[in-house]
Amino acid sequence: MRRFPEGFLWGCATASYQIEGSPLADGASPSIWHRFSHTPGNVQGGDTGDVACDHYRRWRDDVALMRELGLKAYRFSIAWPRVLPDGTGRVNEAGVAFYDRLVDALLEAGIVPFATLYHWDLPGALQDRGGWANRDVVGWFTEYAGLMFERLGDRVQHWITLNEPWCVAHLGHVAGVHAPGMRDLWAGLRVAHHLLLAHGEAVAAFRASRAGRGRIGITLNLAPQHAATSSQTDRAATDRADAYHNRLFLDPLFKGRYPAVLVQHFGEAWPEVTDEDLAIIRRPIDFLGINYYSRSVVADAPGEGLLGIRHVDTAGARTAMGWEIYPQGLYELLVRLHREYGPLPLYITENGAAFDDRLDASGQVDDAERVDYLHRHFLAARRAIDDGVRLEGYFVWSMLDNFEWALGYSKRFGIVYVDYPSQRRIVKRSGRWYRQVIEANGVPE
Numbered sequence: 001m002r003r004f005p006e007g008f009l010w011g012c013a014t015a016s017y018q019i020e021g022s023p024l025a026d027g028a029s030p031s032i033w034h035r036f037s038h039t040p041g042n043v044q045g046g047d048t049g050d051v052a053c054d055h056y057r058r059w060r061d062d063v064a065l066m067r068e069l070g071l072k073a074y075r076f077s078i079a080w081p082r083v084l085p086d087g088t089g090r091v092n093e094a095g096v097a098f099y100d101r102l103v104d105a106l107l108e109a110g111i112v113p114f115a116t117l118y119h120w121d122l123p124g125a126l127q128d129r130g131g132w133a134n135r136d137v138v139g140w141f142t143e144y145a146g147l148m149f150e151r152l153g154d155r156v157q158h159w160i161t162l163n164e165p166w167c168v169a170h171l172g173h174v175a176g177v178h179a180p181g182m183r184d185l186w187a188g189l190r191v192a193h194h195l196l197l198a199h200g201e202a203v204a205a206f207r208a209s210r211a212g213r214g215r216i217g218i219t220l221n222l223a224p225q226h227a228a229t230s231s232q233t234d235r236a237a238t239d240r241a242d243a244y245h246n247r248l249f250l251d252p253l254f255k256g257r258y259p260a261v262l263v264q265h266f267g268e269a270w271p272e273v274t275d276e277d278l279a280i281i282r283r284p285i286d287f288l289g290i291n292y293y294s295r296s297v298v299a300d301a302p303g304e305g306l307l308g309i310r311h312v313d314t315a316g317a318r319t320a321m322g323w324e325i326y327p328q329g330l331y332e333l334l335v336r337l338h339r340e341y342g343p344l345p346l347y348i349t350e351n352g353a354a355f356d357d358r359l360d361a362s363g364q365v366d367d368a369e370r371v372d373y374l375h376r377h378f379l380a381a382r383r384a385i386d387d388g389v390r391l392e393g394y395f396v397w398s399m400l401d402n403f404e405w406a407l408g409y410s411k412r413f414g415i416v417y418v419d420y421p422s423q424r425r426i427v428k429r430s431g432r433w434y435r436q437v438i439e440a441n442g443v444p445e
């Protein structure tokens with residue numbers, strides 16, 4: 001049995017738009033994902049977050065389910081449009097009350113709440129004013145963050161400013177496959193910069209708030225980039241991929257500068273960056289959240305796409321998302337972060353897998369592949385701890401099957417199956433297995 005350190009925070013992660021449903025209830029306003037999913041052609045099957053897992057109404061039962069699973073912690077996100085329907089100014093007390101009750105129920109169940117301030121559901125009213133591409137967003141986000149610190153900061157001690165700024169900037173503003181569906185590199189690079197500025201200003205607001213004695217961090221999706229061959233061109237291509245996918249956020253946050261290779265590569269599209277900006281962005285944080293799913297194998301592809309690279313397919317098993325199952329990449333990433341950007345406390349704020357789960361004749365889900373995936377990734381994380389990495393918690397994505405963005409409900413990541421027509425929750429084999437891991441605080445070798 002490979003035991004984890006005493007007090008290791010085992011949990012699950014979710015996000016507001018993906019599980020709550022009731023997007024316009026009790027004074028909430030439309031988010032950019034409400035608009036995006038209701039725009040035909042954007043989401044597979046025309047799925048939307050209108051109902052999702054109906055968590056907005058079933059939250060009490062879901063907290064009871066978390067307690068049954070033995071979770072030590074639970075990472076959720078707050079829907080900005082519920083608490084500030086116009087994005088700024090007027091507070092919607094019914095929206096705040098939902099999270100107030102949720103936090104109280106979690107504490108009552110002995111579960112540590114981790115609150116993500118932004119997991120992609122920007123108020124549509126702010127998109128109408130330019131959204132993340134408008135530098136005024138820094139003030140809007142700081143006002144929202146300050147309100148949440150004020151209202152929940154006496155009970156929530158762990159705060160994540162942003163979930164995956166790379167996805168917000170690239171998928172939302174360059175590739176256009178996520179809300180708000182823009183395809184504009186110039187805008188996307190400014191969105192990345194504004195996200196980091198907003199993060200930095202929220203950190204300062206946190207330090208000044210009643211919540212200030214807690215911990216604040218940011219969550220980044222990070223993936224090791226491996227060169228397809230040892231050729232100079234493939235190695236240079238991999239360096240560009242690593243700079244864009246990983247260092248674009250890691251370097252300013254922890255080194256106070258953007259990767260030079262990107263500034264060169266993007267030329268006049270690169271935004272104006274001042275030293276004052278960089279000082280805001282690099283304000284010290286208390287932990288780094290890491291969302292790890294897989295790695296990429298990269299080859300040089302002159303003139304192709306944004307970076308002149310292409311991703312090479314590898315042999316080996318893949319999840320239902322087509323992502324290579326590569327647990328050693330988690331070990332490699334954690335050790336790199338510790339050595340190059342640390343040493344600071346780390347949390348795996350997301351790791352998990354989608355597989356084609358089906359209810360069997362007895363109405364259960366025997367998701368052996370997910371058990372194997374998690375087991376191997378837990379062991380990789382445990383190895384990193386042996387090498388001195390200050391890993392303090394692990395949140396499995398996700399507690400429930402839920403709305404998988406542009407893929408709608410076609411992908412199931414949950415350790416609990418959701419039968420959407422009935423909204424019944426059915427704990428999968430992986431959920432029962434995870435409960436034992438948490439109880440033992442360890443996994444078999």
Ligand SMILES: OC[C@@H]1[C@@H](O)[C@H](O)[C@@H](O)c2[nH]c(CCc3ccccc3)c[n+]21
Nearest residue numbers: 015163164167221291293350397404413
């Ligand atoms: O795709 C599974 C999860 C999402 O459901 C979470 O909301 C999001 O935080 C998240 N990030 C990643 C890795 C980056 C990524 C996001 C979306 C699509 C493809 C890759 C995987 N996931």
